Amino acid sequence: MERADVERLEAEPVNSAKSRQPLYAPRKKIFPKRASGSFRRFKWLVMAVTLGIYYLTPWLRWDRGPYAPDQAVLLDMANRRFYFFPIEIWPQEFFFVAGMLVMAGIGLFLITSTVGRAWCGYTCPQTVWVDLFLVVERAIEGDRNARIKLDSAPWSFAKLWKRVTKHLIWLLIAVATGGAWIFYFADAPTLLKELFTLQAAPIAYITVAILTATTYTFGGLMREQVCTYMCPWPRIQAAMLDENSLTVTYNDWRGEPRSRHAKKAAAAGETVGDCVDCNACVAVCPMGIDIRDGQQLECITCALCIDACDSVMDKIGKERGLISYATLNDYQSNMALATDNGTHAIDPAKVRTPAGKLSDRVAHFHIRKLFRPRTLAYFGVWSLIGIGLLYALFSRDRLELSVLHDRNPQFVTLSDGSIRNGYTVKLLNMIPEPRTVVLRLEGLKGATMTVTGIDEHAPESAEVELEPDRLKTLKVFVALPRNALATEAMSFRFVIEDRGSSETAHSDAKFQIPGRR
Amino acid sequence: MTKREIDQISGVETTGHEWDGIKELNNPMPRWWVLCFYVTIVWALGYTIAYPAWPMISSATTGLLGFSSRGELKNAMAEADAAKQGFADAIAAKSVTEIIADDKLREFATAAGAAAFKVNCIQCHGSGAEGSPGFPNLNDDDWLWGGSADAIHQTIAHGIRYAGDADTRVSEMPAFGEILEKEQIRDVAAYVHSLTGTPSDAAAATAGKQVFADNCAVCHGDDAKGNREVGAPNLADAIWLYGSSEADIARQVRTPRHGVMPAWSARLGETTVKELAVYVHSLGGGE
Numbered sequence: 001m002e003r004a005d006v007e008r009l010e011a012e013p014v015n016s017a018k019s020r021q022p023l024y025a026p027r028k029k030i031f032p033k034r035a036s037g038s039f040r041r042f043k044w045l046v047m048a049v050t051l052g053i054y055y056l057t058p059w060l061r062w063d064r065g066p067y068a069p070d071q072a073v074l075l076d077m078a079n080r081r082f083y084f085f086p087i088e089i090w091p092q093e094f095f096f097v098a099g100m101l102v103m104a105g106i107g108l109f110l111i112t113s114t115v116g117r118a119w120c121g122y123t124c125p126q127t128v129w130v131d132l133f134l135v136v137e138r139a140i141e142g143d144r145n146a147r148i149k150l151d152s153a154p155w156s157f158a159k160l161w162k163r164v165t166k167h168l169i170w171l172l173i174a175v176a177t178g179g180a181w182i183f184y185f186a187d188a189p190t191l192l193k194e195l196f197t198l199q200a201a202p203i204a205y206i207t208v209a210i211l212t213a214t215t216y217t218f219g220g221l222m223r224e225q226v227c228t229y230m231c232p233w234p235r236i237q238a239a240m241l242d243e244n245s246l247t248v249t250y251n252d253w254r255g256e257p258r259s260r261h262a263k264k265a266a267a268a269g270e271t272v273g274d275c276v277d278c279n280a281c282v283a284v285c286p287m288g289i290d291i292r293d294g295q296q297l298e299c300i301t302c303a304l305c306i307d308a309c310d311s312v313m314d315k316i317g318k319e320r321g322l323i324s325y326a327t328l329n330d331y332q333s334n335m336a337l338a339t340d341n342g343t344h345a346i347d348p349a350k351v352r353t354p355a356g357k358l359s360d361r362v363a364h365f366h367i368r369k370l371f372r373p374r375t376l377a378y379f380g381v382w383s384l385i386g387i388g389l390l391y392a393l394f395s396r397d398r399l400e401l402s403v404l405h406d407r408n409p410q411f412v413t414l415s416d417g418s419i420r421n422g423y424t425v426k427l428l429n430m431i432p433e434p435r436t437v438v439l440r441l442e443g444l445k446g447a448t449m450t451v452t453g454i455d456e457h458a459p460e461s462a463e464v465e466l467e468p469d470r471l472k473t474l475k476v477f478v479a480l481p482r483n484a485l486a487t488e489a490m491s492f493r494f495v496i497e498d499r500g501s502s503e504t505a506h507s508d509a510k511f512q513i514p515g516r517r
Numbered sequence: 518m519t520k521r522e523i524d525q526i527s528g529v530e531t532t533g534h535e536w537d538g539i540k541e542l543n544n545p546m547p548r549w550w551v552l553c554f555y556v557t558i559v560w561a562l563g564y565t566i567a568y569p570a571w572p573m574i575s576s577a578t579t580g581l582l583g584f585s586s587r588g589e590l591k592n593a594m595a596e597a598d599a600a601k602q603g604f605a606d607a608i609a610a611k612s613v614t615e616i617i618a619d620d621k622l623r624e625f626a627t628a629a630g631a632a633a634f635k636v637n638c639i640q641c642h643g644s645g646a647e648g649s650p651g652f653p654n655l656n657d658d659d660w661l662w663g664g665s666a667d668a669i670h671q672t673i674a675h676g677i678r679y680a681g682d683a684d685t686r687v688s689e690m691p692a693f694g695e696i697l698e699k700e701q702i703r704d705v706a707a708y709v710h711s712l713t714g715t716p717s718d719a720a721a722a723t724a725g726k727q728v729f730a731d732n733c734a735v736c737h738g739d740d741a742k743g744n745r746e747v748g749a750p751n752l753a754d755a756i757w758l759y760g761s762s763e764a765d766i767a768r769q770v771r772t773p774r775h776g777v778m779p780a781w782s783a784r785l786g787e788t789t790v791k792e793l794a795v796y797v798h799s800l801g802g803g804e
Contacts, residue, residue, distance in 0.1 A: 408645030412656040412801065415754035417713075422656075422801055452799065453620065477801045 006312055008260060009033070009144075011282035013290035015298055027225060029151065030288035032134060033144035033280075037307025046122045047131055055176070058183030062086070067468035068432035075185050081469070087393065088469075090430060099389045103382055110378040112240040114370050115325070116247040120234060120300035126226050127300060129177070129219035130286060133170055140166045144283055170220040171212070178211030224287045228298050238297070243328040244369050248301045250281075250292040250323050251331065253338035254358070256346045258292075262316075273348040274318045281305035281323055291323055319358055330363040337361055399437065400428040401496050403507040410512040420479040421511050427474065427496060429466035437496045439464050439474075444492035444511060446484040450477040464496070478511065485513050601625075605788055613666040613794045623795060630796025633789050637781065646800055651759060651776055656800045659756040662686055663745045664804040670794035674787075676780035677748070685780055688748040693732065694771035701728045706767035712741055712753045717763060 014028040060072035062085055069076065074083040082089040082097070089096055111118050120127060140162050141147045153159055182204050183191060194200035195208075218226050227234060241247065258275035259265045265272045275292070282290045284304045289296060291305045309323040337359070338346045351359050406422035414420055429435060440461035441447050448459045452475040457463065466472055476494075490511040497504045522531045522540075529542045546554075565571060568580040579585075604625045608616055616622045635644065641652045648654035653661065662672050672686060679685040693702060707716040708725025716722040729741070736749040743751035750758065758776075759769050782790045797803070 406645075408643075409647035409654075409656060412647070412654065413755055414657055415659040415751065415756050417755035420657075420801060450801075453623075475799070 006276055006278045006280075006315055008277065009279040009283045011279040013282055013285075013293065014288035015293075015296065028288065030224060030286070031144045031147045031151070032286045032288075032304075033283040033308075034138060035284040035304040035307040037310055039303035039307045043122060043131065043302065043304075047128050050123060050125075050128050051132070055180045058180065058188040064088075064432050067434070069187060071187055073184060074187075077185060088430070088432070090428075093396070096389060096393065099385055103385050103389075106378055106382045106385070108237075109240055110375060110382060112237050113242060113245055113372075113375050113378060116241060116245050117234065117237050117299075117301040120227065120237065121248075121302035124233075124300075126218060126231070127286075127302065129173075129215060130223050132173060133219045133223075134286070136169045136173070137166055140169070167220070170216055174212040174215035174219070175208065177215045178208040181211050182207050224298070227287065227300055234297060234300075242374065243332075244372055246325040246327055246365060247295060248291060248299060248303055248306060248323065249326040249331050250294070251321065251326065251334065252292065253331070253334045253346055254348050254351050255292070255322050256348070271345075271347055271349070273346065274313070274322050276312065276316060278312055280308040280312050284308040325365065327365060327369060330365060333363045397503070397505060398430040399496065399498055399503045399505045400430065401494060401505040401507045402426045402428075403494050403509045405510060405512070411514060413514065414479060417482040418479050419482070419485060419511075419513050420477055423476045423478065423494070423509060425474045425476045425494060425507075427464060427466060427472045429468065429470060429472070432469045434468045435466050435498055435500060437464050437466060437498045438462070439476075439494065439496050441478065442493045442495050442506070444478065444480065444490060446481055447492075447511075448479045450479070452476070480511060480513075489513065604629075608791055609788050613670045613791050613798070616791060616795055617666055617798065623799075626792045626795040627799050629789070630792035630794070630799075633785065633793050634796055637785065638793070641778075646797065651774065653758060653776075654756070655797050656802055657756055658802040658804075659751060659754055660745065660802070660804070661743075661748045661750055661758075664798075664802055666794055666798045666803060668745075669797050669803070670791060672778070673793050673797070674780060674782040674790050677778040678775055679777060679780045682780035682783075686748060688736075689775060690736070690749075690773040692772050697728065697732065697770075701725075702767050702770050703763075705729050705733065706763045706770060709741065709752050709766050710761070710763045713755060714761070 014030060057073050058071065061070050062072035062083075063070055064083070068088070069083060071083065072085050074081075076083065080091045087096075108119060137147065141150050150159060150162065179195070186204075191200060191204065195204065222230075252273070252275075254273060255275035256273045257271060258277040259270070259272045260277045262272045262276055281292065282288075282305075284307070285291070286302060286304065287298045287300060289298045291299065303325070306323050306325070310320040313320050313322055334351060335346075336342065338348060338350050340350065351362050353359050402425075404424040404426075406424070410421070412420045412422075425439070427437065427439070429437075438461055439449075439451070441449055449457075449462065451457060451462045451464070454462050454464065454474075464472065464474065480490075490513070491508065492511060493506045493508045495504060495506045522533065523529070524531050524540065524542055527542060529544055532541045532543045534541045565578075566580065567582045568584050569577050570580065571578040604622065607619075607622055608626055611619075611622070616626050634642075634646065638646070642648055642655055643652070646655040653659075658664065660668070662668060662677070675682045675684040675686065677686045678689075697705070704721045704725030705728040706725070707718055707721040708723075708729050710716050711719075711722040711725075729737075730739070733741070736747055737743055737752055738749075741752040742754075743749045757765070759765055759774060781793070785793070
């Protein structure tokens with residue numbers, strides 16, 4: 001192979017020690033080169049899926065009958081309901097959402113402890129939108145070199161035209177992003193029509209405006225600075241990595257000493273590693289860093305440098321994986337191999353067989369390493385919460401009853417000497433269908449019930465009409481004749497039953513009586 | 518001025534401040550921070566022009582926007598009143614019975630009545646409308662002047678034995694201490710007590726029956742169940758305004774006490790009185 005095949009790119013990492021600047025220095029511009037390879041393809045796929053979910057979800061329909069909205073995913077703030085496909089959540093069931101968030105957190109622990117900062121590199125909205133904005137930038141201004149040239153060129157009509165077009169498309173994407181967000185909070189088709197006829201609520205326009213501004217600023221203008229300076233996530237995630245977590249690693253045990261003139265140097269008897277110092281890894285990096293400087297805070301592990309380096313390795317006929325996903329353990333064992341446990345400088349020949357192949361003693365990642373006590377513990381906790389939530393979801397009540405005893409007065413003596421207690425009874429019909437339930441007393445012999453607002457009913461039970469998906473509050477008076485009174489407060493329960501579905505709910509209550517002295 | 522000191526490692530001047538051997542470098546503020554700081558100053562100046570701020574001799578500048586928290590409250594109250602206007606109009610136009618028949622109106626009137634009750638009525642009737650000796654419990658089913666919604670409304674609107682209202686409810690029980698003998702009073706008290714309890718002296722109770730028929734039945738009825746036309750209480754039930762013992766009854770026969778309740782329609786307005794009537798009617802004893 002001719003070394004001339006590999007072009008050396010002019011690329012300098014933004015955070016290299018020799019150019020390290022104070023924090024208030026102006027930002028160094030980054031012009032990421034387009035990468036191609038399996039990780040890039042995977043990132044396109046992730047981008048398509050995540051953006052698709054984000055933009056399309058509010059438009060999915062789900063029939064819930066005439067008494068509830070037909071939007072599959074809807075956060076109905078005004079009515080305090082959350083709809084997710086067949087599931088409807090009331091405010092008191094918010095623990096489902098809290099549980100999902102806990103699961104998301106532990107899921108992140110699990111992912112991070114196995115494959116490192118995969119969230120940052122592939123699925124974080126900041127990463128996905130920056131990627132999308134870069135697609136626009138490349139389409140209009142060209143790839144890296146063209147963009148650098150354009151950036152340093154004096155202002156001309158062509159430059160102005162390209163810049164204006166780019167920013168306009170960015171703004172359009174930003175508006176669409178902000179616009180999609182509000183569709184989760186109202187009926188999407190209705191709101192879309194209202195948005196364009198200027199009839200939507202001011203909060204809708206304000207939300208779109210704010211999210212447009214943040215999307216445009218974060219995705220178009222600030223980009224990697226959001227990750228490096230604003231986001232706490234990288235710090236937290238870094239703390240969850242251990243020596244068995246996969247991270248994007250420059251394998252200097254086979255790359256160093258790097259040489260731009262490998263053949264010449266080898267012919268001169270110098271030790272040369274696989275790295276031809278072509279800077280392809282730096283040029284493609286959206287964070288503008290050099291992975292060969294080792295693990296660093298800025299690295300979001302998007303793995304584009306792996307793609308870039310692999311294609312170079314293919315060209316010069318070396319094995320892929322000079323930059324690869326590797327664990328710290330594997331890296332250190334290989335490093336020990338290359339330096340004879342640190343007794344001398346890296347000698348890449350030590351990791352190769354005399355025939356020039358990578359030695360059998362080189363450690364590679366094995367799927368077994370995914371199953372460690374730590375990851376199993378994360379997975380266990382994650383699954384337990386998930387099973388708990390599923391159980392709670394399938395066993396939850398859709399008919400509920402709560403009873404509040406009147407505090408003042410606690411009891412009332414009636415003219416015939418009987419004692420009456422008052423209760424505020426709340427009946428929750430948590431399905432989007434009207435239904436009739438029977439409210440009755442259990443365990444209070446001889447009691448007479450009076451329900452305000454229901455004219456005719458039996459002394460111990462009453463039929464109550466419940467509106468779909470609503471709470472009904474009833475004032476209920478219960479009277480007990482003097483000869484039926486015990487000597488202290490009497491326990492009983494209110495029971496409601498839907499005779500159609502035979503769902504029941506009950507609430508324990510006390511019947512207070514005058515003190516006997 | 519102290520001597521300028523340059524940090525050797527960074528080559529930056531220090532501020533001269535030192536904590537535990539750590540010296541502070543006099544780095545310039547980040548540009549974005551300085552810009553934000555200037556923006557806040559400009560904002561603050563604009564704010565003092567737009568809103569009341571600068572003290573003058575006897576008042577303060579009112580600000581270009583004309584904001585005042587008093588005005589905000591006034592607007593908020595006007596908004597709340599406007600929101601209630603529909604209900605208020607309907608309540609003004611309808612009778613108490615009609616209001617009770619309408620679910621939404623009843624709900625509104627009950628809540629409004631409860632609020633008015635807590636301001637105007639609890640001083641005598643108690644915060645739970647439970648009453649106290651001499652002041653009737655409004656939760657029970659015993660009514661001196663009637664427990665229908667209209668009767669309650671009439672009582673609240675015009676009061677009881679209230680001199681300031683021509684339509685007020687009036688009745689007065691004679692002081693039998695000047696009419697009957699002591700024994701007769703003891704006997705009739707024993708008889709009245711025997712209607713719901715056990716008298717201390719059965720013979721006195723039997724003798725008292727005749728005294729009752731001669732003197733009391735005209736208002737309280739032959740069966741002692743009272744007469745709402747004249748506010749005569751039911752003496753054959755378990756509820757006693759001035760006590761249920763024979764001594765309590767005897768004292769009430771000798772020198773009766775008469776409660777007075779003010780007329781409220783002039784003070785609170787017809788709408789509030791209707792709301793109060795709906796609320797009291799809802800407490801459990803309404804007929």
